Amino acid sequence: MRYWNPTYECMTREEMRRIQSDRLVETVNRVYHNVPFYRDKMQKAGIEPADIRSVDDLHKLPFTYKDDLRDNYPFGLFASPLSEIVRVHASSGTTGRQTVVGYTRRDIDVWAEVMARTLTCAEADRESLIQVAYGYGLFTGGLGVHYGAERIGALVIPISGGNTKRQIQIMKDFGTTILACTPSYALHMAEVMEEMGIDKSELKLKAGVFGAEPWSENMRKEIEEKFGIMAIDIYGLSEVIGPGVATECPCRCGLHIQEDHFIPEIIDPETGETLPPGKPGELVFTTVTKEGLPLIRYRTRDISSLNYDKCECGRTTVRMSKVTGRTDDMLIIRGVNVFPSQIESVLLENGETAPHYLLIVDRVGRLDTLEIWVEMTKNMFSDKIKNIEDVERKIRNEVETTLGIGCKVKLVEPKTIERSEGKAKRIIDRRKLHE
Amino acid sequence: MLVKQISVFLENKSGRLAEVSRVLGRNNINISALSIADTTDFGILRLIVNNPGLAEKVLAENGFAVGLTDVIAVAIEDRPGGLCDTLNVLESANIDIEYMYAFVGKSENEAMVIIRVEDPEKAARLLIENNIKVLPSENVYSL
Numbered sequence: 001m002r003y004w005n006p007t008y009e010c011m012t013r014e015e016m017r018r019i020q021s022d023r024l025v026e027t028v029n030r031v032y033h034n035v036p037f038y039r040d041k042m043q044k045a046g047i048e049p050a051d052i053r054s055v056d057d058l059h060k061l062p063f064t065y066k067d068d069l070r071d072n073y074p075f076g077l078f079a080s081p082l083s084e085i086v087r088v089h090a091s092s093g094t095t096g097r098q099t100v101v102g103y104t105r106r107d108i109d110v111w112a113e114v115m116a117r118t119l120t121c122a123e124a125d126r127e128s129l130i131q132v133a134y135g136y137g138l139f140t141g142g143l144g145v146h147y148g149a150e151r152i153g154a155l156v157i158p159i160s161g162g163n164t165k166r167q168i169q170i171m172k173d174f175g176t177t178i179l180a181c182t183p184s185y186a187l188h189m190a191e192v193m194e195e196m197g198i199d200k201s202e203l204k205l206k207a208g209v210f211g212a213e214p215w216s217e218n219m220r221k222e223i224e225e226k227f228g229i230m231a232i233d234i235y236g237l238s239e240v241i242g243p244g245v246a247t248e249c250p251c252r253c254g255l256h257i258q259e260d261h262f263i264p265e266i267i268d269p270e271t272g273e274t275l276p277p278g279k280p281g282e283l284v285f286t287t288v289t290k291e292g293l294p295l296i297r298y299r300t301r302d303i304s305s306l307n308y309d310k311c312e313c314g315r316t317t318v319r320m321s322k323v324t325g326r327t328d329d330m331l332i333i334r335g336v337n338v339f340p341s342q343i344e345s346v347l348l349e350n351g352e353t354a355p356h357y358l359l360i361v362d363r364v365g366r367l368d369t370l371e372i373w374v375e376m377t378k379n380m381f382s383d384k385i386k387n388i389e390d391v392e393r394k395i396r397n398e399v400e401t402t403l404g405i406g407c408k409v410k411l412v413e414p415k416t417i418e419r420s421e422g423k424a425k426r427i428i429d430r431r432k433l434h435e
Numbered sequence: 436m437l438v439k440q441i442s443v444f445l446e447n448k449s450g451r452l453a454e455v456s457r458v459l460g461r462n463n464i465n466i467s468a469l470s471i472a473d474t475t476d477f478g479i480l481r482l483i484v485n486n487p488g489l490a491e492k493v494l495a496e497n498g499f500a501v502g503l504t505d506v507i508a509v510a511i512e513d514r515p516g517g518l519c520d521t522l523n524v525l526e527s528a529n530i531d532i533e534y535m536y537a538f539v540g541k542s543e544n545e546a547m548v549i550i551r552v553e554d555p556e557k558a559a560r561l562l563i564e565n566n567i568k569v570l571p572s573e574n575v576y577s578l
Contacts, residue, residue: 376444376500383442383479383504383551384533385472410476413446415498 001250001313004120004152005113008260009315013308016316020263021054023288028052028061031294034079037072038296055263058286059274063297069099069239078102080291090138091238091337098138101238102292108147110289114244114258115148121249121256122207122232124178128154129204131171133181133189134212134335135161140242141212141335145180148244154178161185164192175204182335183215183223183231188366190226200228209234211243212335214323216432233322239298240285246320251312254319261289264320265297266306269327280305282327283320301327329427333361333368336405340426343372346398350380350391356417362430370407372399375414437505437555438572439487443480444500447473455480455494462493467578468549470536481536483508483549485576505555508575510545510568511537518548524565525550530558547575 003009011019029049031038042048045062052061069077078085086105090098103111124130130149134141142160149156157174159167161181167189170176179186186208193200205227211234223231235255236243245262246255257264262285266275269282283304287295303325308318331338340359347355356375361368372395380391388411396409418425445451452471459466459482468483484490487503494501511517518537525532533551547570552558562569 378500378502381442381444381500381502383440383481383502385474385479388444388477388479389474411444413444413451413498414500416446 002120002123002125003315004117006314008258009117009256009317011316013316016259017055019260020288023260024055024058024263024286025049025052027286027288027290027294028296030291031079031296035077035294037068037077058263058265058297061286061296063272063284063299064295065299066099066239066301073098074100075102077295078292079294080104085292088138089140089143089238089242091140099239101140101242104291107241107290107292110261111144111241111244112147112151114241114261115144116151117258118209118234118244118247119145119148119152119154119178121247122178122209122230123250124149124152124154124207126153128152128177129157129174130154130178130180131157131159131167131174131176133159133161133167133179133185134243139335140236140238141180141182144236144242144244145209164189165196168193168196168198171205172198172202177204177206179205179208179227179229181208181210182212183210183219184213184334184363184366184368186210186223186231187219187226190223191366193226200226203227205229207232209243209247211235213332235320235323237300237302239293239295240287240300241290245285249311249313249315253311254307254321256311256315256317256319259317262287264306264318266304269299269301277306277308280321280324283323301330303327331359331361331427331429333370333403334405336403338370338403338405342402343399346395346402347374349398350395356415357426358417358428359426360428360430368431370405372396372407372409373412373417374409375417376411377414380411436559436569436571438483438508438549438570438575440504440506440549440551441482441484441487441490441494442502442504443482443494445471445478445480447476447478452480454497455499458493458497458499459484459490462489464490464493467575468536468538468547470534470549472534481534481549483575483578485578487576504551507550507552507555507559507562508570508572509548509550509562510570511548513544513546517546521548521550521562521567524562524567525552525558528558528561530554530561547578 032049041062084104085102087103090100132145136142207230209232220231232248234247236245246257248255265284266281275281283300283302285298302323304320304323306318310316358373360371392409399407465485470481472479491501535550537548559569
């Protein structure tokens with residue numbers, strides 16, 4: 001079994017707790033003195049930095065929410081001056097406003113370290129040729145994997161997403177050994193490969209690291225079979241650092257969290273109470289080494305559970321179960337975070353005060369599709385086909401601009417979308433991701 | 436002079452047209468002309484009825500998206516070139532036709548044509564000046 005950094009990945013639980021405690025105390029002091037938002041929040045909760053002496057005190061600290069990042073857009077939660085920040089990334093927020101994350105030089109270094117650990121779990125080394133088919137840009141996927149691969153000393157193919165035939169040609173011609181992309185894109189590649197008449201035996205591919213969206217065990221089996229590889233699930237979110245927060249090892253029995261950097265908790269999303277190991281609940285992270293954007297008890301909205309038993313691979317770091325759902329209505333479509341409220345705001349801008357709509361997410365072939373059903377109203381209606389098609393096109397264009405992914409808009413008759421008492425049912429997800 | 440046309444938004448699924456006719460029938464509304472324009476996903480049903488105000492009301496009450504539009508009804512001589520006379524007038528005045536549909540009227544030697552243009556008042560005036568037989572709305576409703 002290969003490790004990137006056995007000192008941290010295989011240390012005893014006691015040592016880990018000690019390191020986490022030291023780093024937590026340091027982080028709490030830092031945010032209290034550098035970020036007015038955290039100071040206010042702690043003062044309102046009647047907590048001082050001196051009250052936090054070890055990880056046992058973690059539960060005393062108030063939570064941080066995605067909305068807090070949004071409210072402090074763009075740089076309000078940064079704990080380092082902008083002169084120290086060397087990079088920003090961003091992801092979509094609930095109302096279309098992006099959440100911005102900043103990295104100092106040391107944060108980039110930590111990120112490369114945790115991604116190096118991640119790629120080593122997929123048995124990458126200096127000899128590997130790693131094809132990074134995650135998008136490069138504000139999205140953390142591409143550059144996150146890139147830096148980790150360089151840290152290992154592997155050969156990086158920074159091809160980014162899209163242009164599938166070229167991806168496959170390069171994979172074959174260069175002899176790519178590790179593929180990094182979203183699992184649905186991997187399956188799409190497998191299909192195109194078949195169309196191109198290229199057999200998996202012509203590839204040198206050995207493993208893949210797949211993440212940024214939920215995927216099922218069936219999908220894993222299919223990917224492994226179609227490419228003849230080992231498929232590793234990786235987990236991350238830009239707020240915490242990006243990819244590299246947690247990864248499966250070759251045993252594939254839960255995802256090892258890089259907990260010397262990110263302390264996980266599982267809480268009851270209703271009461272906020274910490275839950276014992278094994279119990280499913282909302283995953284919460286506290287970053288303890290980040291400088292640019294440290295996060296205290298950040299609510300991920302992802303549902304998971306924790307397992308502190310030592311893994312067969314020899315790593316002692318806590319494992320989180322595959323994410324089984326969300327506590328909010330966020331959807332991940334083609335790796336992009338989508339909130340129904342973003343679509344609602346587009347409809348509101350088009351003059352509808354209480355739009356009735358339904359999002360239908362499906363997987364056609366290997367790619368996610370988004371269809372938006374919108375009820376026809378008197379404002380939108382016309383006796384001319386062209387006018388109605390213009391309405392459809394306008395909504396589609398605006399949604400695509402807001403979300404950054406393609407969709408289809410279908411206008412339906414009034415009162416045909418089911419009304420429910422209380423929370424409206426806005427989503428039909430037919431992708432069957434958790435089977 | 437202008438005729439009120441009812442337009443109804445219909446999804447392309449079975450039974451919708453039947454539902455419209457049921458609602459109208461129940462309320463003693465008679466349909467004298469209709470046309471459907473359709474795309475892959477939806478259609479627009481356009482109707483000339485004897486009581487457009489009531490038709491709009493009852494269809495809206497039954498959950499349909501309904502609109503009222505002013506259109507021109509023209510009686511055309513039932514002979515070769517009959518339609519051409521009318522269209523020539525509109526063409527020479529550069530009036531674009533959004534859509535039109537024809538139906539057989541109750542008088543023997545005439546066909547009825549419904550014409551939708553951007554400015555129906557102006558177009559109707561022009562047609563009358565050129566001796567085209569524009570039908571008054573009450574005549575059309577009572578067909």
